[in-house]
Amino acid sequence: MIKIKVPKLKMLDSVKLHVDALLTGAKEAIRPGTITIEYPRERRKLPDNFRGYILFSPERCKSCWQCSFVCPANAIKMELASNNRYYPSIDYAKCIFCHFCVDTCPVTALRPTKIHDVVYKDLEEMYTPTEGMVNPPKIIREEKYTVEYVVEGRDLILKRTREMDNLIPEIEPHAEVKEYSTCFDPESCLACGLCVNSCPVEAISITTVGQERRLKIDREKCYGCGICVNVCPMHILKLVKRPEEGG
Amino acid sequence: MGTQTETLEWRVKIPEKKIEGKAWLNLKKRVIDTGLCTHCSACALVCPVGGIISSPNQEIDFPEWEENCIDCGACIRACHRWEYTPLYDLGDYIDLTAGKSKRFKGQDGAMVTEFMASALEMGLIDRALFVGRDDEWRPVIYHIRSVDQLKNTRVTGTKYSYASVLPELKKAVEVTKKGVGVIGTPCIVTGVRKLQSEFKVFRDKINLVVGLFCMENFYYYQLRAYLEQKGVDLKKLVKMDITKGKFIATMTDSKVSFPVKEMDEIVPHGCESCTDFANVLADVSVGSVGSKAGYSTVVVRAEVGKKVLDYIKDKGYADFSKVNPEIIEKLTKLKKKRIKNIPEEYLSVAFKEDRKKNRENKENKENKENKENTE
Amino acid sequence: MTEREVVLDVPVQPPTDLFLPIPKKFLEEAYRGDDYVVLVGPQHPGSGHMRLILRIKGDVILEAIPDPGYVHRCMEKLAENRLYIQNIPLFERPAIMDTGNVTLGYVRAIENALDVEVPERAKYIRMILAELSRIGTHLYDAGILAVFLGHTTGFMWPFALREPIVEAITRISGVRVTSSFIIPGGVRRDVPWKTLEFVRKTTFVLEKRLKSFEKIFIRNPTVIERLKDVGVLSKEEAIKFGVVGPFLRASGVEYDVRAVEPYEAYDSVSWEIPISDHGDSYSRFLVRVEEIAQSISIIRQAVNELRSMPEGNIISEDILQEYSEVASSDIRGFFFKVFGNLVLPSGEFTSLTEAARGTLLYSIISDGESNIPYRARVITPGWYYLKGFMEALRGERLADLQAIYGSFGYFPPEADR
Amino acid sequence: MPELFGVSDILDVISMQHFVQNMVSIPLIQPVIDFLLQIPVLGYIVALILWKPMFALLIFPGLMTLLTVLLFIIWFERKLTARIQWRKGPLEVLRWAGGVIQALADGLRYFFQEVIVHRDAHRLYFLQFPILIFIPVLLPLLFIPAGTIVGIKSPYSLAITVAVVSLIPVFIVAIGWASNSRFAYIGTVREAFMYFAYEIPFIISVISMILVYGTADMVTIVERQAIPGIILNPIAALVFFITTVMATSRLPFEIPEADQEIAFGPFVEYSGIMFGLVMTIAYEKMYILSLLMSILFLGGGNGPAIPLLGDISGVIWLFIKAMAVMVSLAFLRSIYARLRLDQALRVSWTTIMKISLVSLAIGVIINLTTVGVVG
């Protein structure tokens, strides 16, 4: 426990303190420790894990809706595309750039970029449909230098390099766990077909033969997105890890 | 959930429809429009798109069934009045006593609440479905998980109006770990048994079914209009009771009673065609008939009911006394007469054969007696 | 129960009536005793986003009534409608400059409920993030105090010093201020060695520049003149009015949640609690300056500990269960699978944390079945010491209002939640 | 009998010869001036401008330098504080020149911004006072000599300047009263307090310098300053400097316009060009007082004569010294916090008053002992 004593200001001390303050000011005036980044002309070098605008690759996406479920600000809405698949669309007016969706996406379909300094003139434009999220957007870039914070010795140096920082970092896809959906209580099945209609990759099929309906899950097609598990009214479906390469 | 076979292919039998069109249209034409529907709302439980609504204020209905119904036939499988096998008489039972709970106060002996509370304590079930009421006696379903939660909520006392217990049962079954206990009138208990026969998840998860004796039940809105017409203010109502053919409504400041016969015009069709008074299919049937005032008659029909009864006995939660079964027999006979209200073609095939068999051996018996008398 | 959906009646017209939360007869009483009633409003260069209703006689403040709620963003009601994991960014918003401590409290409440043991490496990373945000908040408050005293350099330098801290948080978590980096069971990413080295070097930069900041502001005679013996709270008064944090320690009570109920790795790191028993604005400020020095030494010790630890394993197994070997060093891809359906056991879980401005309480009441909290109660330090702040104003001069406001580092978005 | 000032005298005064006698001599561009004088109309104007009093009025201490100084000092102050605060200050306006014309941009914006006169301000005075205040601010420029160039040479020039300068706070109080807003009132009261606090030591230090030089005529003061005044009576210089800081309400004594506490004091209700004018008053007052200080203490105007420029060298030296004083005033802004009103009053009434009395004593001693030497 450190005891903090408040200094008693006698005449001499205050003169010394005045002199100290003036000398510090003078020293800074002669050799300033300026750390200003002149933004329009210089841009700050951001680390590769920076959380900026989000890019989307539709061919990887399995429409498992998890990104829309996890978004704290309800900024991601699934949009029905022309090919009858639901793809995410981000409303940047609500997005808080927490990148929970990027961390959630099982197939790295959502990739972070370093684009952050963007301004809109009205609210409707901020809603980016799925088609707008695939190719990197073009933003106004007036900078000639990139400034990086570097600490040499005991002081902060702003290292200025002339090149333009690449705003789309390469993200290598992260580990995935292959799972598929199975039914663990077939006698409770209603044969209602909800799982068939909601499976994005149509892995479950249903055929009616006379007074009997046969359901079949195609293990190869099923990607394990878990939508049928939630949709089934009797909760009899479960995700199971693929034994062979799931190790 | 125990050892389950993880299959990728499975078959499901679906019932064959009687008329062209969607499954709901069949159910509507064959059960609801003909007045057989007892509002047990099993179909509302099982409907995958959740379109069938079962509110105490109106008949079972599926508003926009043309677009929403996906013709899966689940509601037909769940409905116990599709192939109607009427049940009657006191049914077989292991034990017949009358009990009065020490811990709870209820309609009579509060044995229903006692059974559920002890089952919770034993760990047979971890959740019980009770029908409570709000301050205008509208039935509200409560998921009770512990005995002291039971003390806080107003659940005891009969409500004499339809309560959509089964949709809540589905929510309970989805979440429970040990098992669910459910209380219900004969039509609800028959609905539960039909669901258990059709779907395995209900067989595993529903461990205790307590049935109530029931002459007839009412729709809430009709009962309320009728009682208000009779001068009963629901806000001040304390207790409703039907004993010795009289309907007694006791309010905080006054009491109104009138013969039950007068209420016949608001008895729903479902109850007119229902013959099961003593809740034949329940694990335990409880009612006020046949035991002295303040006691409830308890008919234990299943092993699980016996286990709970023994638990109550050695824990001393209730004291017991005699029951004279004649009154119950009289009421079951009275209700059995309602078989004639059931239109012939809706009776299930199985029921028709064994009725033919009963008639034959009754005739042989009469022939034999005539023969003995004549000798 | 009427199910009435909340509808907002906008657009807002300029108000004709003046709404003030003051007792009915307050105005008549003031005007009878020929006092002034001055409203230091929300749009006042020296009041931050709240209104202060002052009853002054001449230049001396007789009574100060707060009118908070200008930034009340209904956090507790929203928390009851969101998954547990979605509440982490929500509960970070009261004090975004104190991102480490604020989320740490909520996440520890969940871990305490689920009985989850956090791996050693994650504990140290969390502690570094917490201490970085503590230094950042103290510098933010020093900046605001300087602006209120009219010392423009005192505003510019702390925010210049916050730049390297914010750079360190960006390299650790990927975003400048609101990192939402701490999740139940550990942290979202592993911190590579290069970043840790940058963090350690930043502490040296801070130390060097803080020396000249001390000469120009902390030891500045005019600043000492303005802050000494102003807004004095004695030890009994501080306890009575429920003051917390550095402002309680400045009045002589040795209470710091990190020492009293050590969490994360605070008990395996050596640091001191600065105390002063003058209780005036200047000692409140000096206590926080000393805490910056302590936090710098904590960060250095933590980086040394991390140097010897292997990388990876930053999320605890108890929460990952079947995804342990895949996601233990990088949560990407399994975030919703692991945290989407968190269900806390039934009961109330209260967690205390030492945020930069004082004790921060989270109390989550869960019903044991739903994956959203039944009731989530958060009380931020600002809300605790608002009463002490108002009592400290009593009897001071009108011009000192800003000095005391700055010395308390009162931040209305944190207080109103 | 003093001869009357007849018409002929007026003609004589405004005739070209009169100007030519007392013309500023700049050897470097003397041939150009001679050529220009020949041209009939233009020659007359050039002669008028180069006529010493008019030159003093229009060019050096007068209008032209005042505007450039205003433009420069506002920019330099923001640039210096920015440099001390590790940042860049106004830059992008004119990138190659470091943003020198930032004040021009601000001025233009204010010029075209709407002037709001709020409901209960005294409209007439509210609009007039910011313009009237220029009288006491600009009047002293007439008496300030730059070497030989001086507007009006009179034995009482120092007394008149001090008297006029001390009129400014009266106008500020009037402005505050005119804008009729609560913050303006508090600002004016503080301005009045500060006015008494700094005016007396200010006048005492000026008197002590008059005693030192024995005359109140600035031209002779400058001539008598073989040893610069600051060495003769350094304490008076210190008092003068501190009171200038208080007069121009710069930090640490920025109490009337404490924008954190009472939102810019008396000038809170002004917007648009009115605010532009009001904002420049403080800077103009600073310019006047720094000119005064450099004359009284730094030997304004005399320094090694630059051969080619002739009379202009005095102008340049005075400008450099004034600039030095203004820079040091601007430097304080980034060092100090704002003192409370009562602290500032306590400092000025006690310590600064004592020091000014000491400086008066020194002045008297110097006057008695060395009247010959300095005279």
Place this chain on the structure above:
Amino acid sequence: MDDSVDFLNSGIFAPFKKWGTKWSLWPVHLVTACCGVELAHAYASGYDGERLGSLNYGIARQTNLIIVEGAITRKMARVLKITYEQMPEPKFVIVMGACGLKGGLFWNGYHMVRPSDVVPVDFFVPGCPPTPESLLRAIRALQDKIMSGEARSTIEFEKYDLSGIKARSEQPLVPPSPRYCSPTPPIKLDVPRDVDWEFGEKLVEEMKSELKGLYKSITITDKNRIAIHVEKKDVVTIASKLSKKFDHVKNVNVIDIPHEDSFIVEYQLSSYSVKELMPVIVNIFARIPRSDARFPSLTVFWPSADYLEREMYDLFGIWFDGNPAMGERFLLAPDTPEFPLRKDRKLREEQYYEEVKQ
């Protein structure tokens, strides 16, 4: 704002007007929410807004730009409107931060208002908080708007046609929401937890002897956490006994349980003066019927509970007898719906997909 820009581009002095306003956009000091941190960074030494001539100035009269930092609540909307009206004519508004655009994280809060409904807005800056660079980009965009006369967003997206990807035969169904709220849950605050804390057992024994007969149950719910279930009528006596050792209140909380028709009011106490009681939190809680929500105020023992009680009245409607400031609003604006934190006040639900409008 359009007529501001038109005013600047009209007349013969247009170039001067535009140039002057462009290089001197002074934002007024209207701190509205937590984005102020990044605004301060944009105007401090790190990025120095003054380079672009923009100086953070204190009074609405002398400035021509409002930067709305973050969330605008109903109360602050009035202030924003007044400040906007006070400003002289060519004035502009920039809204920064997701909370200011469509409410960001607090989009369905009961106390939130969108700035674009209150004042005409020129530019919107996404981000939470937006980086100083995006704020300076907004000022540059405003400067371009002033010079060129029409506003342009600084980002363009190029369309990508999704038809190349394998299609699905017909439109799939929409999965249900991941949120599960159990229908009528039992709420228990004193769930015992076996934790080795012998000081706690000793303290509980002490309390049991001291508060003989005043409590219904005392349980240890966690290390350093004790819960005492009491009746409403004994709360004052218990408080007077406990206030000797425990000298301040850490939390006043109310839990609304509509299906059991009761409120639970709880006070969490702790102690600064007694050394070993410092980490301990004692929680006194009592059930009161929902119909008459009255509770004795304990400010007489602990003044630190004053504002907490006023907040609970404001949000739940529990009338604390004895607290002077009952009956008035404290945190909420006068036109916010009554007692918003009660369970029967529902908020707008999350919406996970776009309705397809065929």
